Amino acid sequence: MASPIHQRLREDVLASVFAPDEPLTEAKLTERYGASRTPVREALQRLEQDGLVERRGKAVVVRTHSAEEIIDIYESRIILEQAAAAKAAVKATALDRQLLTGLLTQMQQLDPSDGRSLAETNRAFHAQLWRATHSPSLIGLLERLDQQVRRYTLTTLTYPGRWPVVLADYAELLAAIGDGDSARAGEVAARHMSDALDIRLKMYAEDPRTL
Amino acid sequence: MASPIHQRLREDVLASVFAPDEPLTEAKLTERYGASRTPVREALQRLEQDGLVERRGKAVVVRTHSAEEIIDIYESRIILEQAAAAKAAVKATALDRQLLTGLLTQMQQLDPSDGRSLAETNRAFHAQLWRATHSPSLIGLLERLDQQVRRYTLTTLTYPGRWPVVLADYAELLAAIGDGDSARAGEVAARHMSDALDIRLKMYAEDPRTL
DNA sequence: TGGCATGCCTATGTATACAATCGTGTACAG
DNA sequence: CTGTACACGATTGTATACATAGGCATGCCA
Structure with missing residues (x-):
């Protein structure tokens, strides 16, 4: 496992490519990484479990810490x-x-x-x-x-x-x-x-x- | 998030419903929980990250510990x-x-x-x-x-x-x-x-x- | 007879169509 | 002017069709 887009997305999140309150919509990431929604969703889910992103309401955003x-x-x-x-x-x-x-x-x-x-x-x-x-x-x-x-x-x-x-x-x-x-x-x-x-x-x- | 089938699958794994070397094929789980492959895959992935199951070659099996x-x-x-x-x-x-x-x-x-x-x-x-x-x-x-x-x-x-x-x-x-x-x-x-x-x-x- | 190659079959990886839901904006009423 | 209700649009959740790869059996050759 460990799909390439999972790694790329993680690197981008860790590199603060996305603003803290910018919604990481699947459509946007789909286009950014040139993959379909399925692997994008998979990557988002893994990052969520790793505590790097979180669901705020419906959207997924990079997680910030107080x-x-x-x-x-x-x-x-x-x-x-x-x-x-x-x-x-x-x-x-x-x-x-x-x-x-x-x-x-x-x-x-x-x-x-x-x-x-x-x-x-x-x-x-x-x-x-x-x-x-x-x-x-x-x-x-x-x-x-x-x-x-x-x-x-x-x-x-x-x-x-x-x-x-x-x-x-x-x-x-x-x-x-x-x-x-x-x-x-x-x-x-x-x-x-x-x-x-x-x-x-x-x-x-x-x-x-x-x- | 935290889909119901994720919880059910986790409970079943923790309750040792599956044999340690029994392959948890998506088709089988699909039928067992009455959902399609997508949420089943999602559940398997989460359990994998939690360290409850692991990929052995292509198949997913419950993880055992020495x-x-x-x-x-x-x-x-x-x-x-x-x-x-x-x-x-x-x-x-x-x-x-x-x-x-x-x-x-x-x-x-x-x-x-x-x-x-x-x-x-x-x-x-x-x-x-x-x-x-x-x-x-x-x-x-x-x-x-x-x-x-x-x-x-x-x-x-x-x-x-x-x-x-x-x-x-x-x-x-x-x-x-x-x-x-x-x-x-x-x-x-x-x-x-x-x-x-x-x-x-x-x-x-x-x-x-x-x- | 044993080992290796090859082809089929099954299971997973990916893409996409379809369904449901949530947020938002607008319009109308108080 | 404000609050609420309704409808529409966008985004996620689910199902399924399609692509791919890996394993196993079979058969051939040494």
Whole structure:
């Protein structure tokens, strides 16, 4: 499964191609993606279950989140990232650690102002950390949460002074994982995610439109 | 949304109406539920995303879980239930606490051999505990995990000596929540879920078919 | 006799016709 | 001027026809 138009529509939604209150009518998407209504409906349905769009009355619109909802999602994610890091410290293979180290090295060489690359590799790092848990259920839950706020996350890493801290956090996290120190890995991950939430809130306070 | 046939199909899957390797062909379901292929496909797709069925080659079959997968799901659930209990201790309203107490009272009066009633009220208790967190994301994640193992859970509560322990756990949990003691509530919930996992594993060792 | 190729048949993927519903705008009455 | 009722249009929900692909059986060849 995973039809191409499902992926394309998801990418477009995550890339904020559609306005938050723009109705995603089947006719429009049908034309946009050159498919008939059936696969379009299928894609919409999947995105609805993923929490990326929602039905408002009859129409389907991209789902937006209030500040409260974003905080809520972040709080859940803090819990899961902590658990994932702790589990990765126990379950990670040599290959997992090597891949993580490689990604960190890659991140250290990026241009800190290139928000797009930052976000991209950052996500890759997280995803690899999740995989290192070798826990399908944890991976699934984290992917789910991540998707729901991905539309908002592009800017977090470019917040003044943030990127070096992120790199330091990851280095410490990898050290803890290398030592098999589950508790410390969890703590670092939890703090890292807490900080991310704080920054998001600060950004929101400075400019509510960043949501 | 949430078409009636989606619900019916889900209930049937959860009730193990279909054999684990029985192909759920659209034609068969079409006839069974008296609808056309379109809504049947929609229902199958949703169940697939919920992790209740899976595509094996071309056919769709009810998803089964290995012992390892069930352990994995339980471990994730332990984490989330702990977090939920801890959060409920902080966020629960008087009404939440009252509802939970009422459910516990109800459970104390059940016939411990009536597995079906036990499972039903137990789920209601958990669901109410989740709601008491007032955290949509936590609730969503827990519901998701719960669904994936619901097909297997009917027997856990009737394991010899288990039910009184469950009731005691819940009483202690409500006490902690009443005190606003987040840490203790979390600990009780975590231990409770750990015990449930142990029992499941014990049952599996005694008779692998119980999976 | 065993393995592989080929063709048919069945089940799914896609498109479209048809039905039902919901929102909207307008007109009329108070 | 405002509120309500009715009708029309647009959009989604459902059914079905058509296209495609995948699996299985059969038969041929080694």
